[in-house]
Amino acid sequence: MRLDPRTVDAVVLDTDGVLTNSRALRSAAWQETLDAYLAQYAHVTGHPRPRRAVSASRVGGLTGLLEQDTAAALLQAQGRLANLAEQHLGPAGEDLLDLLVRYADHRFLELLQSEGVRARSGAARLLFDLRAAGIRTAALSTSRHGEQLLRSAGLVGLVEDRVDAADAEHYQLAGPPEPAMYRLALKRLHCVPGRAALLTDTAAGLAAGARAGFGRLVAVASDDAPWEGPEPVVPGLDAVVVPPAVR
Known part of the structure; x- marks a missing residue:
């Protein structure tokens, strides 16, 4: 599966289950x-x-x-x-x-x-590739400890922004399947929804992304919980490819 910088300006990735194994x-x-x-x-x-x-x-x-x-x-x-x-x-x-x-x-x-938690296979490589291609990234967690999770997994410096439950509480945002947290991530990335991709491992996240208007929705198979929706689009982050940006 390809995330092409010609059509994607930003990517939001679930911290729990996509970037890390913290869901377990x-x-x-x-x-x-x-x-x-x-x-x-x-x-x-x-x-x-x-x-x-x-x-x-x-x-x-x-x-x-x-x-x-x-x-x-x-x-x-x-x-x-x-x-x-x-x-x-x-x-x-x-x-x-x-x-x-x-x-x-x-x-x-x-x-x-x-x-502790560990980064899922391919997470660091994907974040490096997205940055190299000029695609902005945000990690989204429904826990209050998004930064701690990324730090424990060694990924905290590889994403440009974060949204977690502390933000939801501060701004009084409903969580998935409502789109508010995902819209906040897009706002922080200065990206219109149609030019953004969402990588999530939950049906609630997929529904929230659809309501937020993401141009690309990618279901990622989780290491820790069975997929509750249709068949996953990709088995893991190792299957996600980012071609170099055309200069």
Whole structure:
């Protein structure tokens, strides 16, 4: 698959799952969070511990959403277990979603510190090639730690800009499948949508890119979560070619 500088001025790439393998750590953090929630439910209510209703692969797919949306989707799939009031997990009156997000984020940072993340095969080469061809790049993450992820993977100096959940919170942007975060990336790259390409490994990202008007949408097979949409366009970044710019 080719990204031709004659037709593409900028490329937005998902940090989680496309540039790095961080989706696996986020999935693990959320699985542990959900398991802790179910164990606490059993402890507080005296009921048997419910079985987790969401498969590990499904949890991985949900990490393409903002953390609040991931928590809401997991609770909806689990039936929310309304008997578990907020005061059983944290300060009275605190929102259950906020508690779960904070727990998952804390666990994710622990995993990031202890295990780190790695760049996916071909990521550094592709970013170098895009820069050499004069194509601007931005990395987009639905976590709050986009810069840390890129730094851990050795890619932080290879992208021109970043958008992550901290930006979404600051500007009050909805996450995928809504297009707002992707439009912000395009704005920072000073690129009209039709001259931009998006590389994503989630169906939510693909839907957001389509709504943002990207001229090129590329589904990339993930190392960590099954593709939820049509067959991936490319099996990985090694299959993406950037021809030299014509001077």
